[in-house]
Amino acid sequence: MSDSNRTDFTNPSTFILLGIPGLEEDHLWISLPFCIMYATAVLGNFTILFIVKMEESLQEPMYYFLCMLSVTDLVLCTSILPKMLSIFWFNSREIDFLACFTQMYFVHSFSKIESGILVAMAFDRYVAICHPLRHSTILTNPLVAKIGLAVVLRGVILTPPTILLARQWPYCQTNIIPHTYCEHMAVVKLACADTHISNYYGLFSLCFVTGPDVFFIAVSYTQILRVIFSLPTKDAQLKAFGTCGSHFCAILAFYIPGLFSLLTYRFGQNVALYFHVLLANVYLLVAPTLNPIIYGLRTRQIRNRVLHLFTHKET
Template sequence: MPDSSTTNFTNPSTFILLGIPGLETAHVWISIPFCTMYVIAILGNFILLFIMKTEPSLHGPMYYFLCMLAVTDLVLCTCTIPKMLSIFWFNSREIDFSACLTQMFFIACFFGMQSGIFMAMAFDRYVAICDPLRHSTTLTNPVVVKIGLAVALHGGVLTLPSPLIARQWPYCRTNIIPHTACDHMAVVNLACADIRISSYYGLIVGNLVITVDVFFIAVSYTQILRAIFRLPTKDTRLKTFGTCGSHLYAILAFYIPALFSMFTYRFGHHVALHFHVLFANVCLLVPPMLNPIIFGVRTKQIRDRLLRLLTQKGT
């Protein structure tokens, strides 16, 4: 039987995910922290969704956006981590070609949606602080639904061409992907064709999504800070700014690793491949793990509801 790594083909039926190149012998040990973080992310986000569904006081725009964030977190880590763990534990490296392109789309789509939700949450904080009297009339339920649909389109429409273009390339060198998931560039780099369209499109869309979202978040917080500094007392300023704390921590947990990963992948040609792969997985898993912790600890209504649930179960 010919080796799949050297067989010539133009329409591969499967790809082989290598895992973390150079660290194959440590896969089992690496799986322990990743599995732990994945379990925390799943439990945390499901608990967050349950609390916001069962607590009437949490039925408001900010918490609807938080529900959207929890759902995107669940999808983002679930579309990658189970397959990664199956590679580490069972050496299950094969992935169907169509499934690989689907995973590629889901990673990019929900990553973009997550960024869009942070922008929507910044807009909510802007209205709540800069124009509080109109908050309930500006962010009505129909408006929140429209924003949610815009966020979904924001993630989906822009990223859909990437797997569609990747499907058209001939793959005739190898079907081995040096990654734990079907990362866009890791896949198209296997094509024996001029892939500049895929490369430029992925680079432009990725930079555009993050740049535009960060710009509007920065504009929102500039106006928020201006409004806060006009408040009469220091205690009032701190209390008002405290309502943005959870959002700011979540933004930092999302954008700092994402920007670092993007720049090292594009410009860090001398950085070891296993570092790129490890850090890419960290970017996909750490924010979904931290978000429910950040919002659960810093949001009084969520914290109080969780404590009541634990107290009731303990009695």
């Protein structure tokens, strides 16, 4: 009798995404803040891209990095939100086998790219505050292009082993993923094989990609704070600290949920599954929503340009 209820296949043609396990009855209500966050992220990031393209005075290293961050944020949230909302609104839970791994690739590669861009932006702020007279000579356009290319190549090159390892495991008992998207460890846990290699490569990425990124950001902001507190006036200190403090909060909003999600799959067996899935979604949605506000509207040049656009339309 038990054998008749068991699905036996080497690789399924589709996976079934459950959404948020335990909160299925609340999917519609949960979708509302997610939908608002997505709309805010799309509007905010496209606004930044439009303004930087149209305003020649903004075409400098800081804003190039900001544009890269906006594109990355758009890809990250778009890679999961449409399918997630189709689950919440239309109960459309199926996702094609290859589409699942394609989604996984975009999530993991662009997460690495975003992490690299945050390092580059921290370096830009370090040079601007600690070596302001040398900023234009250090961060030249060719160097910015090389940094951007290196960041993209790192994400593109280091992600395929994760996907190829997950793709080659046999999925022979169930195709039900207790998640809203094809998160790597959520899929690998379904495999009926020894998946330690996937776990080890995931830890390698955590230790040798995310770890150094967090370290370099911490070093940059430590040096920035040292310079800020040595400024002669209190007003100058508060102004510099306010700008860098908001940037640092945006960085924390990206790394803390992400690190918690990665570590929970490996060591957090007592964490409620619905909480873990919610946090994994927050990890990919909060940063794209906050970044245009923190990096964009709190930047005087972009804020003034946005205000000019609206006031110009009114007149």
